[in-house]
Amino acid sequence: MSSKLKVAIVGSTGYGGVELIRFLVHHPQVEIVSVISSSSAGVPISDGFPHLTDIVVQDLDGVDIHEIAAKADLVFTATPSGVSTQLVPQLLDAGLKVIDLSGDFRLRSGETYEAWYKKPAASSEYLKQAVYGLSEVYAEKLAGVSFISNPGCYPTATLLGIIPALQADWIDHRTLIVDAKSGVSGSGRGTSLVSHYAEMNENFKAYKVNKHQHIPEIEQVLGDIAGEDVTVTFTTQLVPMTRGIMSTIYVTLKGDHTDQDLIGLYRDYYKDHPFVRVRGEGVWPATKEVFGSNYCDIGFAADARTGRLTIISVIDNVVKGAAGQAIQNLNLMMGWEENLGLGFIPVYP
Ligand SMILES: NC(=O)C1=CN([C@@H]2O[C@H](COP(=O)(O)OP(=O)(O)OC[C@H]3O[C@@H](n4cnc5c(N)ncnc54)[C@H](OP(=O)(O)O)[C@@H]3O)[C@@H](O)[C@H]2O)C=CC1
Numbered sequence: 001m002s003s004k005l006k007v008a009i010v011g012s013t014g015y016g017g018v019e020l021i022r023f024l025v026h027h028p029q030v031e032i033v034s035v036i037s038s039s040s041a042g043v044p045i046s047d048g049f050p051h052l053t054d055i056v057v058q059d060l061d062g063v064d065i066h067e068i069a070a071k072a073d074l075v076f077t078a079t080p081s082g083v084s085t086q087l088v089p090q091l092l093d094a095g096l097k098v099i100d101l102s103g104d105f106r107l108r109s110g111e112t113y114e115a116w117y118k119k120p121a122a123s124s125e126y127l128k129q130a131v132y133g134l135s136e137v138y139a140e141k142l143a144g145v146s147f148i149s150n151p152g153c154y155p156t157a158t159l160l161g162i163i164p165a166l167q168a169d170w171i172d173h174r175t176l177i178v179d180a181k182s183g184v185s186g187s188g189r190g191t192s193l194v195s196h197y198a199e200m201n202e203n204f205k206a207y208k209v210n211k212h213q214h215i216p217e218i219e220q221v222l223g224d225i226a227g228e229d230v231t232v233t234f235t236t237q238l239v240p241m242t243r244g245i246m247s248t249i250y251v252t253l254k255g256d257h258t259d260q261d262l263i264g265l266y267r268d269y270y271k272d273h274p275f276v277r278v279r280g281e282g283v284w285p286a287t288k289e290v291f292g293s294n295y296c297d298i299g300f301a302a303d304a305r306t307g308r309l310t311i312i313s314v315i316d317n318v319v320k321g322a323a324g325q326a327i328q329n330l331n332l333m334m335g336w337e338e339n340l341g342l343g344f345i346p347v348y349p
């Protein structure tokens, strides 16, 4: 009998779910016991995803909580926001560990969730149980927990870029401006007008300016670190590429800190965490340099002339922004090496 952890994936036919499969099949401590679909139960997953032919042989299972609990120890819910609100409490009540990839359990306040997501919030009993899984920042809080809420893709790139400087009190958080760009896979596999080829190709488009649902998530974490309320100006833009997020952060520096100072500060902050790589002076990261990997790469340009700092942070939205960080969180939850099953170098070129 296998001593591996048995995991099930709900939403396995979405981009986050399929990416979980890509990594988990190589994870030495995990066995995928069920790939679940609410719309295609009974069908081999390779019918819809021929790249999985002969790799994942089981048919898709339906969403049946008792069946999942009979087979699995832990469930990844890679389901749309609103769906996780309903599903996760049932999985937790059935005694399963859960790592949820949606936005439904990231915000502590149900009222804030409803104001930004425009959907009913989960009950506070379950919101309270969720531990926010920004892996590098909250690693110690994740050990041994049963329910992790995985961060959003934009918040992951943005927060990893800001937190060390904020914690060191080197920046004035009242001046934070974040200019973020994402590839189209960030909006999931379902078709929509914005992700239609003719709308997206050779186009560069801002959306949800000052209204994006990731704003309160970023402000919640930064507020915790600063010990007071933090607000950010946050602009999201769609770029005609499949994967990748670049978060460009502008903020006023407190004191005369050089690029070298910042490189030292960030390298020290992330020294125990293999997936954040800090670039050398004058070297700024590009999305292609993290493509298909769990890395977050960060570079700096401190400007003595303006007194402002520019921070550039890149991730692959589907990996570090979703499935990869979820597996990193599984490793931290279980007390395994943080990089287990994730040791892939980026696809290049
Ligand atoms: N794409 C990204 O870069 C990121 C995504 N996320 C979040 O992760 C989650 C998954 O995203 P993503 O994979 O991109 O989304 P997709 O739209 O690609 O996939 C979501 C999947 O959820 C399943 N689903 C829909 N309704 C239900 C339901 N009622 N019960 C069970 N399953 C359902 C669908 O599969 P089926 O019909 O087969 O059940 C669908 O394939 C979302 O909450 C998203 O916001 C977070 C960070 C980054």
Ligand SMILES: CC(=O)N[C@@H](CCC(=O)OP(=O)(O)O)C(=O)O
Pocket: 081, 101, 102, 103, 104, 151, 152, 153, 182, 183, 184, 185, 186, 187, 213, 214, 236, 238
């Ligand atoms: C490019 C693109 O459309 N990205 C999506 C990211 C959605 C997402 O990941 O949503 P939650 O994290 O809130 O679940 C968006 O901007 O809404």
